Structures are given as C-alpha cells and as structure tokens.
Amino acid sequence: MFRGALWLLAGRGCVGRGLSTRSGGSTPDWTEKVSEIKKKIQSALPGGAWDPLYDTSHLPPEHSDVVIVGGGVLGLSVAYWLKRLEKPRGAIRVLVVDRDHTYSRASTGLSVGGIRQQFSLPENIQLSLFSVDFLRNINEYLAVVDDPPLDVQFNPSGYLLLASEKGAAIMENNVKVQRPDMAALPSVITMVSQEQESATDRSPSLTRDIRQEGAKVCLMSPEQLQNKFPWINTDGVALASYGLEGEGWFDPWCLLQGLRRKIQSLGVFFCQGEVTRFSTSSSRMQTSGGKEMTLKRIHEVHVKMDHSLEYQPVECALVINAAGAWSGQVAELAGIGKGPPGTLEGTKLPVEPRKRYVYFWHCPEGPGLETPFMADTSGAYFRREGLGHNYLGGCSPTEVRSAWAGYYDYNTFDQNGVVGPHPLVVNMYFATGFSGHGLQQAPAVGRAVAEMVLKGQFQTIDLSSLLFSRFYLGEKVEERNII
Amino acid sequence: MLKIIIPTIMLIPLTWLSKSNMMWINSTIYSLMISMVCLPLMNQPCDNSLNLSMLFFSDSLSTPLLMLTTWLLPLMIIASQYHMTKEPLARKKLYITMMILLQIFLIMTFSATELIMFYILFEATLVPTLIIITRWGGQTERLNAGIYFLFYTLAGSLPLLVALTYTQTTLGSLNMLLTQYLTERLTHVWGDSLLWLAFMLAFMVKMPLYGLHLWLPKAHVEAPIAGSMVLAAILLKLGGYGMLRITMMLNPTVNFMAYPFMMLSMWGMVMTSSICLRQTDLKSLIAYSSVSHMALVIMAILIQSPWSFMGATALMIAHGLTSSLLFCLANSNYERTHSRTMILVRGLQMILPLMAAWWLLASLTNLALPPSINLIGELFVTVSMFSWSNFSIILLGINITITALYTLYMLIMTQRGKYTYHIHNIKPSYTRENTLMLLHLTPLLLLMINPKIILGTMY
Numbered sequence A: 001m002f003r004g005a006l007w008l009l010a011g012r013g014c015v016g017r018g019l020s021t022r023s024g025g026s027t028p029d030w031t032e033k034v035s036e037i038k039k040k041i042q043s044a045l046p047g048g049a050w051d052p053l054y055d056t057s058h059l060p061p062e063h064s065d066v067v068i069v070g071g072g073v074l075g076l077s078v079a080y081w082l083k084r085l086e087k088p089r090g091a092i093r094v095l096v097v098d099r100d101h102t103y104s105r106a107s108t109g110l111s112v113g114g115i116r117q118q119f120s121l122p123e124n125i126q127l128s129l130f131s132v133d134f135l136r137n138i139n140e141y142l143a144v145v146d147d148p149p150l151d152v153q154f155n156p157s158g159y160l161l162l163a164s165e166k167g168a169a170i171m172e173n174n175v176k177v178q179r180p181d182m183a184a185l186p187s188v189i190t191m192v193s194q195e196q197e198s199a200t201d202r203s204p205s206l207t208r209d210i211r212q213e214g215a216k217v218c219l220m221s222p223e224q225l226q227n228k229f230p231w232i233n234t235d236g237v238a239l240a241s242y243g244l245e246g247e248g249w250f251d252p253w254c255l256l257q258g259l260r261r262k263i264q265s266l267g268v269f270f271c272q273g274e275v276t277r278f279s280t281s282s283s284r285m286q287t288s289g290g291k292e293m294t295l296k297r298i299h300e301v302h303v304k305m306d307h308s309l310e311y312q313p314v315e316c317a318l319v320i321n322a323a324g325a326w327s328g329q330v331a332e333l334a335g336i337g338k339g340p341p342g343t344l345e346g347t348k349l350p351v352e353p354r355k356r357y358v359y360f361w362h363c364p365e366g367p368g369l370e371t372p373f374m375a376d377t378s379g380a381y382f383r384r385e386g387l388g389h390n391y392l393g394g395c396s397p398t399e400v401r402s403a404w405a406g407y408y409d410y411n412t413f414d415q416n417g418v419v420g421p422h423p424l425v426v427n428m429y430f431a432t433g434f435s436g437h438g439l440q441q442a443p444a445v446g447r448a449v450a451e452m453v454l455k456g457q458f459q460t461i462d463l464s465s466l467l468f469s470r471f472y473l474g475e476k477v478e479e480r481n482i483i
Numbered sequence B: 001m002l003k004i005i006i007p008t009i010m011l012i013p014l015t016w017l018s019k020s021n022m023m024w025i026n027s028t029i030y031s032l033m034i035s036m037v038c039l040p041l042m043n044q045p046c047d048n049s050l051n052l053s054m055l056f057f058s059d060s061l062s063t064p065l066l067m068l069t070t071w072l073l074p075l076m077i078i079a080s081q082y083h084m085t086k087e088p089l090a091r092k093k094l095y096i097t098m099m100i101l102l103q104i105f106l107i108m109t110f111s112a113t114e115l116i117m118f119y120i121l122f123e124a125t126l127v128p129t130l131i132i133i134t135r136w137g138g139q140t141e142r143l144n145a146g147i148y149f150l151f152y153t154l155a156g157s158l159p160l161l162v163a164l165t166y167t168q169t170t171l172g173s174l175n176m177l178l179t180q181y182l183t184e185r186l187t188h189v190w191g192d193s194l195l196w197l198a199f200m201l202a203f204m205v206k207m208p209l210y211g212l213h214l215w216l217p218k219a220h221v222e223a224p225i226a227g228s229m230v231l232a233a234i235l236l237k238l239g240g241y242g243m244l245r246i247t248m249m250l251n252p253t254v255n256f257m258a259y260p261f262m263m264l265s266m267w268g269m270v271m272t273s274s275i276c277l278r279q280t281d282l283k284s285l286i287a288y289s290s291v292s293h294m295a296l297v298i299m300a301i302l303i304q305s306p307w308s309f310m311g312a313t314a315l316m317i318a319h320g321l322t323s324s325l326l327f328c329l330a331n332s333n334y335e336r337t338h339s340r341t342m343i344l345v346r347g348l349q350m351i352l353p354l355m356a357a358w359w360l361l362a363s364l365t366n367l368a369l370p371p372s373i374n375l376i377g378e379l380f381v382t383v384s385m386f387s388w389s390n391f392s393i394i395l396l397g398i399n400i401t402i403t404a405l406y407t408l409y410m411l412i413m414t415q416r417g418k419y420t421y422h423i424h425n426i427k428p429s430y431t432r433e434n435t436l437m438l439l440h441l442t443p444l445l446l447l448m449i450n451p452k453i454i455l456g457t458m459y
Helices: A002-010 A030-044 A073-085 A122-136 A168-178 A187-192 A205-213 A222-228 A252-266 A324-333 A438-455 A469-473 B002-017 B023-042 B062-080 B089-111 B115-124 B126-136 B141-171 B190-206 B215-222 B225-249 B252-277 B282-303 B306-337 B353-366 B373-388 B392-415 B431-446
Strands: A063-069 A094-098 A159-163 A216-220 A239-245 A269-272 A274-286 A292-304 A311-321 A351-362 A373-375 A381-385 A390-393 A402-411 A418-421 A428-432
Touching (some): A073 A252, A073 A428, A073 A438, A222 A239, A252 A269, A274 A311, A274 A324, A311 A324, A311 A438, A324 A428, A418 A438, A428 A438, B002 B062, B023 B089, B062 B089, B062 B225, B062 B306, B115 B141, B115 B225, B141 B190, B190 B225, B215 B225, B215 B282, B252 B282, B252 B392, B282 B373, B306 B353, B353 B431
Parallel strands (some): A063 A094, A063 A311, A094 A269, A159 A373, A311 A428
Antiparallel strands (some): A216 A239, A274 A292, A292 A311, A381 A390
16 A cells, blocks of 8 residues: 555656665665564564454363263263163263274274174173173164164174194294284183093083073084084194174174264264373372372363364363273373382283284185184184175285284283273273273173263172272283183 | 441452462451451341441341351352462452452442442342353353353343333432332222333342243353352342332232232242252252242242241341352362262262261251251241142142252262262362351351341341
8 A cells, every 4th residue: 555655656767666766775665664564563462363262163071071081882882881871861971082083093993893702701701791682682772763773784603713632832822923912722622632532512611601601602523513614624623612692793883883873862972182181189098008099080181182282171070991902001191000010009001002914805615604703723713704705814815805904902911801990090990901802892891881980889790800900919810712 | 338348348459469378368357357347237226227328228138138248258268269279360369359349249239228229239240240150160151151141130120220210200219218108009000010020020030030040050050169159149139139128119009910920939949849859960959949949039028928028038048058058068079079960979978977967957958957047938938828828838838848859869869878989089178168168057057046137127
C-alpha cells in the first residue's frame, strides 16, 4: 500500500529505484520496513499463537476411571468384561489407549489363531475351556443391535501334538536353539515311555489332568495315528495326543473387531496414543513383619499423540497393563523393576517381545479338510487355511507363497501369563505375558481381571498362581508341554 | 453489619499480601474470626428485627443463614488446600479471592433491606461461582455445567427484575421491613398471578424446583470442592430465603398459583430420591439428595403456615451443613483415588476408621435421624403438610423411606464390605480433613441442644 502511494506521489520515474535518487543515500525499501515494523510489534507483544478453542477431539478425556494400556484382544476383553460385570450400568468410565489403530504390529492380528485345551496347567485348561464356550456363543456375548452377527470362523478341527522317544532335555535344547519361541516338553513321552505297549487304554496323568478339567483329548499310538491320518510320517513318533472337541482355530481379527464394536456400543472410549508417563505418588508403609516398603499409586496417565508433542494427562483410578509384547516397557514407566535386584522393588515384569515367523504355502496333495492343528516332535506346527489346499505354519517349507512375522508377548520367566495386581504399584493390574496362547485365553482372562478389579478376588477361575508375586518368590508356573 | 462486611472485604488484601506459606492459615483464621463476630447478631432484641442501618438488617431468619455463610468460608478454604497445591501462587490467591468475593456478596444479600439491592447481589453471586466452576472444575463437562448454571438462574431471575421494578414504581419502596406491612386488595386480577409467578420463578430455579433442576447435578458434580460446598450450603438457600421474604408481600388471594409448584415439588421429591438409588457417581448422589431436601423446603414455604416456615428454616440450615459435609467427605475420597465412582472405592471403614465415623454421622443426619435438626425440619414440614392435605403424607412417607434407603446405600457402598484391592495404600486422613469434618459436625450436633435459634421468624 505504501509502495503504491509512493509510486503515485513520486511519479513513474522512481518505480524501479524507489526513492533513492532524492536524498542520494541508501534505499529505504518500504516493504522491508513494514515487515520490520511488524516483527518489532510482534516481539513486543506477548505470546505466540493463542487459540483458546482449538479442536481437542483427538485427545482422550481428562478423566477416566480405568485406563487400559493396549488395545489388543486382551485389553478389549478386559474392557468388555468390566462393562459387563459392573453392577449398575454405566458406572465405570473405561478408556482404551492403543498407539497403533491399524494394529500393524499387534500380536492379535498376526496370530495364527489356534485354540486348544492341551495344557498341563489346570488354570490354562480352564481358561481355554471358557474361551471356547465364548467363541461358540459369540453372538450371545457380543451382539450389537442392528449390526450383522459375527462369524468368527471357528474350525473345530482339533490339535494334534506328537512326541518322540528321545529325552526331553535334548529336544528342549534343540528347539530353543532353532525356534526360541517354542519350549516343547511333552511330558506324555516320559510317562508313556514307561508304558511301552499300548497307550490308548492307559491314560497318563497329563491326559487325566486335561480330562479332569473337562477337555476331550485322546491319546493315539503310532498305529492309530497312521490309521486316522495316513499322510503323517510316524517315524520317531512314540505318542500323539489329539483334541477331539473345543480345539481348532478361528479368525482373531474377527474376534477383535467384534469386541471393539461391542465395547463401543457399551460406552468405552477409544484413543490412539502412546502412554509416555505415569504420575505416581508413593508412600512408605510397613509390612506386618516390620519391613518397610514403598507403595505407589498411579494418579495420571500421560497419553502422547502420534507424530506430535501434544499429550493429555488422563486422571485415573486404575491402570490395566495389556500392552502385549511391550508390557515390560509400560511396567518400567510405572517404576516396576527399579530397585536392587532380588528385592520386590527390583523385580521387573519379565515380558518382552519375541519375534516368530509364520509361513503360508500351497500344497495341492496336502492332507485335506480333516487336518488338525499339528505340532510335530520337532516343534514345527501347521494348520489348514481355507479350502484351497493352503496351509499356515511355523516352519518354512521349500516353496512359500507368503510369510509374516509377529511378536509373542513372551514371558521369559515361565512362559505363562501374568494376571492381577502388582503388589507395590497398587492400582496397576496386568493382563499380559501369555507367550503365544494369549489370544485363545483372552475372553476368560478378561473376565478374571474384571472380577479382580470389581470384586477383589477371582471368582469363576482362580488364577492366583498367575499373580505377579511369583516372579519375586521364584515360583515358576511352567507348562510341561508348550508351543 | 459493616463490622462484618468491611473485614470480609479486607480479607482480599490479606490474601494477596500474605507470604506464600501463611496465605492459607491467614485467610482461614481471619474468616473464622469474622464468623465469631457474626455471632452477636443472634441476640435479637425484639420479635421484629435488628435494624442496623438503612441498608442492612438482620432478623431471626437471616441471622442463621448469615452465620452459616460466614462459618462456611473458613471451611471452604480448608477444603481447597489440597487440590490447589499444584497451582501457581497467583492462581491460588485468585481462587481464595473468588471465594471471598462470593462471601461478600452473600453476606450483603442475606442482610439487605432493599429488595433491589437483594436482587443485584443475588445475581452478583453468580459471577464468582461461575468462575470457580468453569476455571477450577475437574473435567471438560464443567463448561457445560457453567453454562447451565448461569443461564438457568439468569433466565429465571429476569422476570423477578421486571416484577421488582414494577412493584417499586407502584409502591414507592421495596424495603423489606416496610413491605411486610403492605395491604393487598382481597380480589385478584390475572396480573396478580403473573406477578406471583414472576416473583417466585427466580427462587424456584435457585432452590431448585424439580422441573428446573437440571443445572444442579451438573454444577455440583463439576465444581471443585469449594464450589460444591458453597453451592449446596448457601446458594440453594438464597432461593429459600428469597421466597420466604417475598411471600410476605404477595397477594394472599393468589395462593392458588402455588398448586402446580406443590405438585412438582411433591413428585420431584420422590423422583429425585429414587434417582439417588441408581446413581453410580458419589457427588451426583449427593447433588440429587440436595434437590430432594430442597423440594421439602419449597413445599413448606408454599403452604405458608407458621409450623412450615419454622420447618423450612431449620431444614435449610441443617441441610446446608449436612450437604456440605457430605461433599467434603466425597472429596476426601476423590483426592485419594481420583475417581468418583462408588463401586471402585469400597470398604473404607477398614482403612480409614475415623473418616468412617464422620461418614456415619453425616449419613445419619442426612436421613434425618432424631434428634438432629434435620429431623426437626423434616418433621415440622411433614406435620404441616399433613394438616394442609391429608394425602400428602403418602408421598412424604415414601420420600422419607427412600431418603433413608439411598443414604444407607451410600454409606454401605463406600464404607462397608471388603475393600477393593487397589485402595489399600491410600494416604491416611489428614488432620486438616478431620478438622474440616469436625467443624461441620459441631454446629450440626450442638444445634440439637438449642434449635430455637434456627427456627426462624415464626418461633
């Protein structure tokens, strides 16, 4: 504007040169002067961009009663059961925080999706039994008005675990070297090797365990195996256990989406963000033995948004750590494990990510529709995928159509889940560390954690052997055969 | 009256000029001293009123309310100490200033002689309250709560302004002491009904009446503790006080206008008590119980009998102390667990036994256990309502039962039973909190001995 006025005043002759020729000195360039004046004024005035009404819809709410860190199947299951078991409806405000809404690295989506009851720990068996019941009746649990029913594609083809005669220790070492994600120890071998003849009528204690809990498993000798599944090469196989009911595989993504849909209809908040900090307060208390401990409470969870420094402190009463493979990091944020090693303060949450690969191949002369989910003596496993002679497995065949890798939330201590509250960080509950069988036990674990939160104790399935304190006390709760 | 107002105004420079470590102590102690100065007003020399000046007076209705107001300021300051710890110093001082400003307006409101002055200060109390709710409240919903609070009260009191100016021009004066001697014609015109409505509506919204009560749960729940305390204890009573004063000058032949509000109050009393039974949020439960108790006060004032006026006044004082105490107790829970949901915080009796004793006493007074002054209020109201209409006893009886039900539900949910795992390391009760509860309970329990002073003008 100044320039235009000057141009008019000074006449056309001065356009190219400004006003320089008049005074003969340096050129006062008016646009530059104007911008300099503007900068001076701005630096004199306080503050930068002040926008009091900016959009905060992407941020989580400022207050939530329960914050669930991790939006995978375990986290969503806990949210579902919290909402389902709360006595007056709408009592608890639940927030689920996940840092990746595409679930690109979450264990749930990359899982092979098997479900079995062939564990040796009774708690695991009960968890899987309830989960099978949940999956079978999924539309009674997760129905949402006006939405189509869920088809979780449960193929109840059973699990087939093979065992060789060789010593368990050697096998274990081999498998650990080859596939550190599998710790195979079918105790059936040691038991059956004592009974050399037939194995069908005599049921070793493993199957007795499983049968006691209500799972239907049968043991097969190599001859019976050959009869039923002619395509199996039974060299080196001493015994096999075959799950007859309630075992198989399903679509984990469908379960996840079904849970997500149901939870949203029940009023749970979802937020995409990363938990970067817990604001805690500590208090020193004395145990009955006179020993002093520092107990902590989490007051706030700082949720940081993606690709920005913006974060929202969410005030909460409880935090549930269902962060899967990264639960160890989340636990460290809360100060779990910071202390001299060997003490309760110094006991870390021993959950870390373990990568494992899944391969997808096509085999036209393959086993066919009756293929169970098979796990070999070497630890290799595979299952049928779909109806077109395709198979998914953990060991790579020669020709592979595709492959992917996912993480186990691997519990380095005893490869079984951690459930329940932490003794020192009083309002953090765990639902993680299931090392590969988390998906299949998710519905039952969610219910157990919700019962612990709402009623103070486990009511339907007693998971007190899976509490955190076992890491400090050194009591391993190991599976005797595990994949 | 200036001996109360000037010191209260001077509390503001006291706050701003105190050293940072003496700020809370100074304001608490000096406001306690001011409430002691307010005590001699109780010595009413005659039946009528103590006329202190052209602008201010106090009679046996306004004095208990005045005492309640001045007593509550130190309690509000004590209660706010914890949640303000993280704020910068200037903001803490601003918060206390807002409370003191509110206090000044409330003292002047309760002692005003001129009705227009009463109205101006009545509206002026909205501003500091709004600032306290929206600036220092807990959650995002506080903006909504502030808007509801402001606009409900503002819209309700606009007709009151019109009515007051009309009355001023026709009568010539709105001095409360003079208007009680007003004579009204014994036939009514329909304009009288409108005038009745205009006068009463503002106070109905403030009380709140059942149909116009939506602002209360929001405002009470979202406000910080001092805001909840002052809202529950005093601001609701402004409505009651206003109604009691205004009914003196309304035309008695227009009393039929009271019927719709009587019905709303009776029904609302039962409804809000029932809602309390289904509440999951602790503060929300206490807020709805406030609506229920105030519905009793509205009914009492509308039937205009000596017994009911006595009951209304007693109930206002008793409810003010009880409700404020319950909010303080709920806040002590909230500060520890950061959640107001009742089912997540249970079994506190095992962990904080002294606080459980305060909870018990608060619940007992809330459900009007004899011989507390709550009972006196409720009993007088019930008896006078029965004599006004025999059938009302059914609803009143149902209400008393449901009040007992939800109060005990609240007590048992929060105190009894097995405690939830995650509260076993909450901080034990501070002396400050115990003092706060004791300071609430002491007047409540001592008034049992001599309830005459709160029975108002009709005693």
